[in-house]
Amino acid sequence: MNEYMQTPLISEELFKLHSPVTQSTDITDFVPYICIAQELYIETVLGQPLTAELKEQIASDTLTPANSDLIVRIAPALSFYAVYQALPFHWASIVNKGITIRESENSKSVDIKDIAQLRRWIKDDADTLRTQLIDFLGKCRANYPLWQPSEGCAKHAGEQGSDEKSYDSGFYFGK
Numbered sequence: 001m002n003e004y005m006q007t008p009l010i011s012e013e014l015f016k017l018h019s020p021v022t023q024s025t026d027i028t029d030f031v032p033y034i035c036i037a038q039e040l041y042i043e044t045v046l047g048q049p050l051t052a053e054l055k056e057q058i059a060s061d062t063l064t065p066a067n068s069d070l071i072v073r074i075a076p077a078l079s080f081y082a083v084y085q086a087l088p089f090h091w092a093s094i095v096n097k098g099i100t101i102r103e104s105e106n107s108k109s110v111d112i113k114d115i116a117q118l119r120r121w122i123k124d125d126a127d128t129l130r131t132q133l134i135d136f137l138g139k140c141r142a143n144y145p146l147w148q149p150s151e152g153c154a155k156h157a158g159e160q161g162s163d164e165k166s167y168d169s170g171f172y173f174g175k
Helices: 012-018 031-046 048-059 065-091 112-139
Strands: 092-095 098-101
Touching: 012 031, 012 065, 031 048, 031 065, 031 112, 048 065, 065 112
Parallel strands: none
Antiparallel strands: 092 098
16 A cells, blocks of 8 residues: 555544534535544554554455444544644635635634634544543453554553543643
8 A cells, every 4th residue: 555645544424423513514625634633643542553454454445343443433533633623724725815714705704713712622522532542442452452552642551541641731740
């Protein structure tokens, strides 16, 4: 398989089912952000070996029952992260003359402060869903022998699950 070809872990149907966008929304503009969100937020949870196995099975349409269940568990977090990544680009467009706000005759765009707040809510939900995914993998570790999460994602998964949090900004004073 071409190493530059991106394979989304979820289908457009799973995205629509689990994302905060309405069912009537044309999701074509969101699809490119699925792979971006997958790379930034989900592949670090899964680790390279499990991610490669999932992509290979998706490409060949040979998902095992355990991996099929995992895809269903990945879908909510990945859908929310994809919307989080796409939201600023649905509010504004980068064109030759600069950055423009999208407006139509029948609607008015929200303010950038509103976009920032909406993104915060979506990111918070996505982070919670990601934690649930980590907990699931920790509890079902025997079903996913290739699972190798990045450092700090779930150091002692199976024992503590996502109770082990890493701190990457701000101040942390241990007990």
